[in-house]
Amino acid sequence: MKILVIEDEPDMLDNIVSSLRKEQYVVEEAANYHEALDKIGAYDYDCILLDINLPGGNGLHLLADLKKNKKSDGVIIVSARNSLDDKVAGLELGADDYLAKPFHIAELHARVKSVLRRRIFEGSNLIQIQNLTLDPDKHQVWVNNQELTLNRKEYDILLYLVTNKGRLVSKTALAEHVWGDYIDEADNFEFIYSQIKNLRKKLKDHHAAVEIGAIYGIGYKLTSP
Known part of the structure; x- marks a missing residue:
């Protein structure tokens, strides 16, 4: 946040x-x-x-x-x-x-x-999308009740995409929201690509019922097929 x-x-x-x-x-x-x-x-x-x-x-x-x-x-x-x-x-x-x-x-x-x-969370302590559950207070994520281990930025990216579920999030907005003032130190968006790639793999390996779709050159969108 x-x-x-x-x-x-x-x-x-x-x-x-x-x-x-x-x-x-x-x-x-x-x-x-x-x-x-x-x-x-x-x-x-x-x-x-x-x-x-x-x-x-x-x-x-x-x-x-x-x-x-x-x-x-x-x-x-x-x-x-x-x-x-x-x-x-x-x-x-x-x-x-x-x-x-x-x-x-x-x-x-x-x-x-x-x-x-x-x-943001409509008064709830937990966010639930299909078989994915997030606890923003404890910074924890579960898929099918099994904890998913994420690094700090992977978690921040997932939380931001979850709170904007179904909406296209531009690379710039994602970078500014997750990295804040430190975004000015970055020369490109390679650091986002790397975190997104790792996050996708972890979600897939744990059979999460959500996907991170990419619109080439624009940004990302979290969907639940």
């Missing part, structure tokens, strides 16, 4: 980002209003952690812009401004949750998981 953390306090930003990466999320960051505006305009995120007080602008304006452009990114407002008016304004603009500073990292993780379950 891909998360954007919008926070101007360096220590807070570092703590949140490092803790989320330990939970195996792909995490990007923005430290001011304009940097955040560029990111949410160019990319899609499963969840955005949004501070209200930002250098260069108000975080609520970013939230309004998201909704104006009909983007479906989940949003948790994380702010030291704990007034009722701020909470009401954020929730009325479409935020999924509001967490006041200071907070425990464990609570933040629980809120993120809750938003992801509601928005």
Whole structure:
């Protein structure tokens, strides 16, 4: 899952980002209003952690812009401004949750998981497609109730394709979602081809009832024949 953390306090930003990466999320960051505006305009995120007080602008304006452009990114407002008016304004603009500073990292993780379950997995802890089962919290996969061993990127690719089942996912979108900011370090998409090839083989060897189809030069689609 891909998360954007919008926070101007360096220590807070570092703590949140490092803790989320330990939970195996792909995490990007923005430290001011304009940097955040560029990111949410160019990319899609499963969840955005949004501070209200930002250098260069108000975080609520970013939230309004998201909704104006009909983007479906989940949003948790994380702010030291704990007034009722701020909470009401954020929730009325479409935020999924509001967490006041200071907070425990464990609570933040629980809120993120809750938003992801509601928005992406329809409230369930498990995702089931035919004989394939994924547990996003534990990062585990089973085929016919037998665990399928995947490396980190194979799992991330499968989860992204599963959450977009039946839809064509471009190579660029897949790379950005799974590799995040580090995609800029890649010269081509060979690393995706390699991971997809290995993932297909593992699914086939375990007789999974799903397939990863390729549209040459465009991208991939998960189907269940």
